[in-house]
Amino acid sequence: MSAIHTPVSRRRVIPAGFIDALRDRFGDRVSTAAAVCEHHGTDESPYATMPPDAVVYALSTDEVAWVAAHCNKHRVPLIPYGVGSSLEGHLLAVQGGVSLDLSGMNQVITVHAEDFTATVQAGVTRKQLNDEIRDTGLFFPIDPGADATLGGMAATRASGTNAVRYGTMRENVVSLKVVTADGRVINTAGRARKSSAGYDLTRIFVGSEGTLGIITEVTVRLYPQPEAISAAICNFPDLKSAVQSVIEVIQIGVPVARVEFMDTAAVRATNAYSKLDLKESPLLLFEFHGSPSAVREQAEAVQEIARDNGGEDFAWAEHPEDRSRLWTARHNAYFAGLQLRPGCRSSTTDVCVPISRLADCVTETAADLDKASFPYTIVGHVGDGNFHVLMLLDPDNPAEFEESEALNRRLVERAIAMEGTCTGEHGVGLHKMAFMEAEHGRDALDLMAALKHAFDPNDILNPGKIIPPPPVGKLVA
Amino acid sequence: MSAIHTPVSRRRVIPAGFIDALRDRFGDRVSTAAAVCEHHGTDESPYATMPPDAVVYALSTDEVAWVAAHCNKHRVPLIPYGVGSSLEGHLLAVQGGVSLDLSGMNQVITVHAEDFTATVQAGVTRKQLNDEIRDTGLFFPIDPGADATLGGMAATRASGTNAVRYGTMRENVVSLKVVTADGRVINTAGRARKSSAGYDLTRIFVGSEGTLGIITEVTVRLYPQPEAISAAICNFPDLKSAVQSVIEVIQIGVPVARVEFMDTAAVRATNAYSKLDLKESPLLLFEFHGSPSAVREQAEAVQEIARDNGGEDFAWAEHPEDRSRLWTARHNAYFAGLQLRPGCRSSTTDVCVPISRLADCVTETAADLDKASFPYTIVGHVGDGNFHVLMLLDPDNPAEFEESEALNRRLVERAIAMEGTCTGEHGVGLHKMAFMEAEHGRDALDLMAALKHAFDPNDILNPGKIIPPPPVGKLVA
DSSP: OOOSOOOOOOOOOOOTTHHHHHHHHHGGGEEOOHHHHHHTTOOSSSSOOOOOSEEEEOOSHHHHHHHHHHHHHHTOOEEEESSSOOSSSTTOOTTOOEEEEOTTOOOEEEEEGGGTEEEEETTOBHHHHHHHHGGGTEEOOOOOSSOOBHHHHHHHTOOOTTHHHHOOHHHHEEEEEEEOTTSOEEEOOOSOSOOOSSSOHHHHHTTOTTSSOEEEEEEEEOEEOOSEEEEEEEEOSSHHHHHHHHHHHHHTTOOOSEEEEEOHHHHHHHHHHHTOOOOSSOEEEEEEEESHHHHHHHHHHHHHHHHHTTOOOOEEEOSHHHHHHHHHHHHTHHHHHHTTSTTOEEEEEEEEOOGGGHHHHHHHHHHHHTTSSSOEEEEEEGGGTEEEEEEEEOTTOHHHHHHHHHHHHHHHHHHHHTTOBSOSSSOOTTTTGGGHHHHHOHHHHHHHHHHHHHHOTTOOBSTTOSSOOOOTTOOOO | OOOOOOOOOOOOOOOTTHHHHHHHHHGGGEEOOHHHHHHTTOOSSSSOOOOOSEEEEOOSHHHHHHHHHHHHHHTOOEEEESSSOOSSSTTOOTTOOEEEEOTTOOOEEEEEGGGTEEEEETTOBHHHHHHHHGGGTEEOOOOOSSOOBHHHHHHHTOOOTTHHHHOOHHHHEEEEEEEOTTSOEEEOOOSOSOOOSSSOHHHHHTTOTTSSOEEEEEEEEOEEOOSEEEEEEEEOSSHHHHHHHHHHHHHTTOOOSEEEEEOHHHHHHHHHHHTOOOOSSOEEEEEEEESHHHHHHHHHHHHHHHHHTTOOOOEEEOSHHHHHHHHHHHHTHHHHHHTTSTTOEEEEEEEEOOGGGHHHHHHHHHHHHTTSSSOEEEEEEGGGTEEEEEEEEOTTOHHHHHHHHHHHHHHHHHHHHTTOBSOSSSOOTTTTGGGHHHHHOHHHHHHHHHHHHHHOTTOOBSTTOSSOOOOTTOOOO
16 A cells, blocks of 8 residues: 655664564564564554564563563563554554554453453454354444454544444443553453542553553443344435434434434445445434334434434334444445545544534535545544544645645644544544644643653653644643 | 541641732631631541641632642642542541632533533532523433532542443543642543543543542533433342342343442431331332333333342332432431431441442441441442441440441452452542552552652642552652
8 A cells, every 4th residue: 555644753773682582582473574564554544654673472461561671671662553453643653663463362351241341352353352242142332443452442442333322442441451661560440330449540541542551451341232223224415404413313312322424425435335225315324222112212203303304214224134234334434435536545534523513513524625626425423423534545646635634634623613622533643643732732731741751751652642742942841 | 526536647837928828819718717627627537637727718710720839839738628528538638738618619600401511610519500400401410429519529430329320420521620730720621522632631530539630620411301200119128139139130231220229227217317117128229210111111120120039019209209308318328327326426438349249248248247336337329339338436436446447448358359449439538548559459559659740749739648658668660
């Protein structure tokens, strides 16, 4: 894949003997092969590959601790790696160092079905977990598009289509096992549903993108598989009427499990990619969970709101296979979008605003994007006020990248002005760092920097991410 | 109230002129009167009064920032104060200093009904908020027994009877305005439902008990008042069958809004205090929220489980007045308990365990308490696995205090051994500090200490709380 943007790289010097010591400990589970390093320095972002100096395949928390202590001693950057599905440059080795591949740590350790919790190694993916617990009658709802690892999902505070009903990783991580920068191992919490016993270490590591510690085990909440599920598609004459319907559904408090928006371009791309025949206009995909009567009540309330806003009659996906096909198609909307412009490189972005501002934010954004010189799609977990823009860029045309960055900047400024956030679920990585000060203010960023320094004084954990450097001449407190 | 236990006090020297400067700035909103200081050095814990050197009544975030900067400059302890309803010694001025009374900051600033959020000053109490938003059709569910302030509730990560359905302050604080130790003002987040934009400053301050910053504004989530509500009382032949019923209700996933346990002594105390005639055996109080049909379905499912466990037929509280009377009585269970032994001083404690271990934990605890030389009650937010023990002690008999502390220690050890926590909702304060290492391990405590030092390098914010000092000879990283 050709790349269109190369961030500033300041590679650190790897001390002599450092990699030999890794080889002594890990044998052929260390690689410095160019292809392996390039693979571990590439994600789904618009950035050029930034390879690490070496890749280590870890198989246990003890091994992770050994690598952390080794890197800390020698001031070598250490970047955890799951399946490489992050979207904003999180895993790029901008300062070189070691990529720590955790995909081999893929055991479901314990399932406490009676407590609705599962403890897994960080490399277990969300689909793997759901496959392994199917017989318990429980499921794990958080579903970013990709089949990401639970460790990566915790590290980016991921969410997905079910978050409107079940929350995000913030609400659904019970506890974590974490390796600190200096190679100690901690558990952030027990398995109780709630605790007031001191600082919330769990929530400190959720969303920290590998910069404060390395997550090696994740205990998550599970939920009963709903007694009844129904899913429906509703087409609208325009984008605004679809979004307005979502706002009203949320405001009357219908506990909808999923409500996803797709614009016309996204529907068209999905039809082509997933061999569907959805009507090509802005649409909402709904899913309702509950008892049969609750599901019926919810669907009736939502259909009424949709109709009042010009929506068509629901097209139902009655059979589990139909539902599964529909949601697979929705999860593949990213890959479908890429096919709208063969050979393109994408720039994705996501923002989240209070639900009352969603219609304004989406319509203003679409108007801005309509002027762009490249194709785009908008999809969104709109029940949360969260939506994504996928911009399809010519990798050989730097002007398009500049144009997309300007559009992204205006989108983020619009969202922040509406009391929203520069990223609802992708995370900061490299791509949102420039907006952190506008969103949080320098004083809050100084606190974040102080936290980072307290937990990682040698700045070895995924350095150069999340917190932009302070302006020249200004000291961090 | 006479007191029975005096923790170690190491009062700092207040520099000459320090209090004069406060008087210059705040006039008669500074007090050093003994009665005022004693009031602000007393909570509902079993500890002796520990008065601050002065009390300042702040009316704005700017004033709080001024006081923080002044205290930080002179290394004087600063302890935020709401209504003094904390239970574990949180607000005691063990090192002297300034108690900052925020009860005058009691304005509801904005209600965004369309987004289900309200922003209030830290001194607004939960009942005040609910009174002020009643006309919007929304409510704020978190309800510790006392009519605590929202600032205090955020600072202790409070919950209450509704947490099983609506979560705790951890899930329901959207953002905070916080004054840092050096007097800067930050906002921890915007108003979007979710965000992945950097470290979770909101969750860092929720539960930090005034040790990391001073919360001056709180933005919380609101919920639609349920379309239908029903409440029911169910008596059981013994404690174990009541708790077992709760476990089964949670395990089949009934979205019960409240499920509260009271042991026979608590029922007896409540009858006497609140002039009720509840049958005096272990009982559960249930409340169901939803559409009329959902409420009916939930109640039927729960009645069936209760009956299978030997529970009696539900006694319904049909009318809103009856429900309100019942829940007021439940919220007053603490004060009712105190009346079981006139002139007593109480020691309260709370633990929380995974729901599958709740029956074991409660029955073992009751067996242990049955051997005590003083009366006790057990009540609990059992849907969360959380329960409280109220021990009624003779304030003039130090042996009873020692005995109660030994029982508390065994209770906490039991809970931690069951993967639970030493406090589900009270917080650490002074009373749970001794258990922090057993629960978290020294390495995790070192991270908490590093966070504290990063945010409050001069240790002025509520010093001597949450984190026990490291063992002699061991350095904190």
